[in-house]
Amino acid sequence: MKYMNNIKLGLLAAIFACAGTVLTSCEDDITINAVDTGKLDTVDGVYGYVKSAAGARELTPISLFGDRAGTGHLYFELSKVAEKDITVTFKVDAAALEAYNTTHGTSYTMYPVDKLSLANGGTVTIKAGEKKSSGVELTINAGGSIGGTFAVAVSATANDGVEISANNQTYVYLVKPLAAIPDSKKGDVRTFCFVEVNNESILNCGEYTMKGSNKPFFDVVSIFAANINVDSETGRAHIFCNDQVSFLLKNADQIIRPLQAKGIKVNMTILGNHDESGMSSLSKEAAEDFAKELKAYADIYGLDGFDFDDEYSKYPENPSPGFEEQSSANYCRLMYECRKIMPDKLLGIYEYLLYDAPNGSVEGKSAGELVDYMCYGTYQRYAKGREENFTGLPKSKYGPYSLKINNEYNGGWSGFNQETIQDLKDAGYGLQVFYNPEPRIYSYDHYFTAVSKVLYNDEVEWTGKYYNRTDFTSIQGTKLAYESYLGEWAATSSNSLYIYIDEDNNPRWWDWSGSQKFNVRIEEKEAGKSYYIYGWGTYPEITEKYPLVAEYDAVKGYISIYPQVIHEGDAVDPETWEVHWGTYAGSGANCYWRAYPQYANYAIEGSINLDGSFGLVGVGNRWGLDPYHEVDGTLVVPHMDVKYHITENYTLVKN
Template identity: 30%
Template sequence: MMKYNISFKRNLILAAVLTVMGMFTACDDSIDVTSVDENQYTTSTDAIGYLVNNAGRRGTSLVEFRNQGQAEIYLASSKNTETDVVANLKFDAEVLDAYNDENNSDYELFPVDLVSFESDFQLSKGSNKSGKTLVQFTTSDALSAEKTYVIPVRAVVKSGNIKLSEKESVYLIFVKDLSTIPTADKANGIKIISCMEVNDTNPLNNLCFTLKESGKPLIDIVILFSANINYNNETGKVYVYNNPNVQHILDNREKYLKPLQDRGMKIVLGILGNHDRAGVSNLADETAKVFAQELKVVCDSYHLDGIFVDDEYSAYQNPVPPGFVAPSSAAASRLCYEAKQAMPDRLVCAYAYGSTSSLPEIDGHQSGEFVDYGIHDYGRSSDLSSNYPGMPKSRMALYSQEFSRGYWASDSDLESMRNDGYGSHMIFAMDPYRNNFDRQKQAMESIASKLFDDELVYDEKPYKKDW
């Protein structure tokens, strides 16, 4: 279980934006093609077509690119087609207009002149999935690294016996052009997640550690641990509460967070219970939608890259109060789903602990579609495929380490993780000013060596907590 010092001073930072998001799901599209779940289509005798990305995910995807990028799109069918089918993709700005209207958002179009489509979809008679069509795009000086753009596409059947509904014939590719920003990505793709106990530690310490050969930062994702989900007794609403330490960092993001993002690191805000009735696993569906909207406001306001959901320190009540449900994995999964609905261009991470340790399907979408990273509790290493169905191994964080209490990963643990194809690893409470820093440094040296075949470089210029 994570260590966390709770502050009870109330500090409302935002008014909730009360809008309900539509039915799109975002995901990264950098993994291999998987099989398509057809269970939800069994009620029709027609061949119903729908668009999916290379992970078999519908609705939306997120692509971060430098200079040139691409998204793989497929036309799939609920049953084997009775004829050959030919269809194509076209750029359709009205798809984004409809999305923005429905979701009260203001995403901008990616310039159509920077987009090209590789080929038509071809489904041979008797098949249920086409070959890929590449949506390719390039950078431009007119694009901003701080904005998310959208390539909206629509499938049009040219010939063959297949039906496309309005919803399933469109796809939104959320695009971030990072051409002008350095990347923390290492050659083998493994991600190191640093969960920072910011009550004690300056997050800028993540800048201190690089790899000798590649020059890359050791850390890819920084979690600010932690903001809270709180209950307002006067309004009867849940809201995001930041203790003074978290709030100071957010209010001074140019000093504490932007330098990390400028090196290619992602900044994720932890969301944790705070000893009242509100928690990440007991929100009724409508309450979850509203809270997800407030999470979006927070991420928008402070230019954060996502959230980390952790089911700890809530005082769940029985009988269940209005607006809440009995704590369950289903309710926790609903919150993660609504958060991804509200923020398709940001990360949603879950701690594999308590109600968030295993998240069921929501509205026909497997949890691996809307949870980007599943992060194991300390020392645990089991495959999370059954916990978060649809999640690739690259997004499963194994053998997490806790630097303040001495939960360490061995060299053989790290080697096993890498050899078995798992692509994420979390360290908690790294702090150069703690008296066991030599052991912390040894652990990070092992990460550099065993996961990246490289050598850790520590610049010996740590950052004190200065607030």
């Protein structure tokens, strides 16, 4: 998140990064107006700045849900290290807001002052040898009219000759009272979704609702992911937000609030990032500091909680000061500190290996008591009974069956088993987890319905809309109707493989090549049920005469092409005596295609992409037409051009 600060000359003696100590992050860049930097070393005096924690920009909105209070987090920073203890006093300052409005041409209304208070009377201390104060909490109690936008200005003074920057003597938050978050509860099992925000928008999770109750299908959505990292300046653990996470937080009103208004809780995942500042290495003091920073993020950006994923932290044998050897006990300590300071926030654990999750007890509280839920992170596997490895963790807080639902798993559902969902429910587990949906490419309502019929005895409906990552308004997707597939398409394969025939008339593998391109025509066979596909592959003289047959699944909205003999062969057309669409049967001298009933589970399956293109994904092996045939078990090669493409997956775009 970048913003402009006009800083007078005296402030330029120290240019600092916002990603400093315990309460700063998101790498806010301070952009300095052009000045004569050669004069900087002649400037005397110590200057101070009022700043907000969690990398928040001026005018960051704080949302108040129903009768809940909100909290701002402020601190004071010096341009130079303090030579002795310095006392700083913050105050709520209506006059400062008037001055801000005059300067910027705005007309913000001050939030009711009697609903505002500063912890410890607004007084903090900057200790000798340091530059930053501890944080001071600004409590904002409910009281403004719902739907309105108010402002709170807080200014500061300091003793011992510290001057306050004319441009940074006040910090202004916006305050937005909102309706209470509705309840999304549908049953005893909660649905949870991690969203890779580097690629996708979390708003897409709000487009799936229950047909009967109109409640959202997802109970919790997690922003995946911010990182825990060592701050290079202070050596402390802090939160780092990349550009994509920063964009989302900066635009929380447009991205997070719409989900919460539907009853969906929004968390942020904290992910280890290849250094020693993982969840399992923080000392007691470091855990307390990090929990405070997490609270600042939750309060300022209106997050409902945090999920922790420690799989990528890198723990050294000799930890630096403030860090300890990796242990599940340290992880449990962090959860204890988070629970103590955030009793009303969700705390969830992504557990991949037994040692990268909290365990044991702290101050009489077990790991299972401290967290709200934990999920097993190996996708498409059912880890029944695994919760027994964690102290005090009941089944009702465990998710043993996480499903990765992107195209790495054939549209995301390879390995999906409805019977497993039923067993999960019957066994008393309380969480069903999904990871990395790609709604710009796939429609999930039929799969979510398969889950929700078991969990809630209800169906899931999709609005047909989706959001690109940086969009605030939705796009209407292409409906997956039977008619959507009819017409002419330009097909492009992801890759291709050449076949050549040797001197003994045996087909042999030759070499990989680039993508294969051709045009196809999809026509109606049986209305609403099946199609003819003409022109597939590099032999239009064959495939224009003998089309493939494809089937339409009205429930999924998918099209499937199964192994088939598209031409039985006859004396009239001996060169195409028998043409197969089937599965790859081997390599080397045995590289050809077969289509037999025992291979019927292999298919190409796909759906209209939401951008109007058409994706076919091979379920099994590679795909193509087989112009060869067998007679009494002997391969017969037709007399025709033998150089032939065998292709993998396809994308089709409407001509």
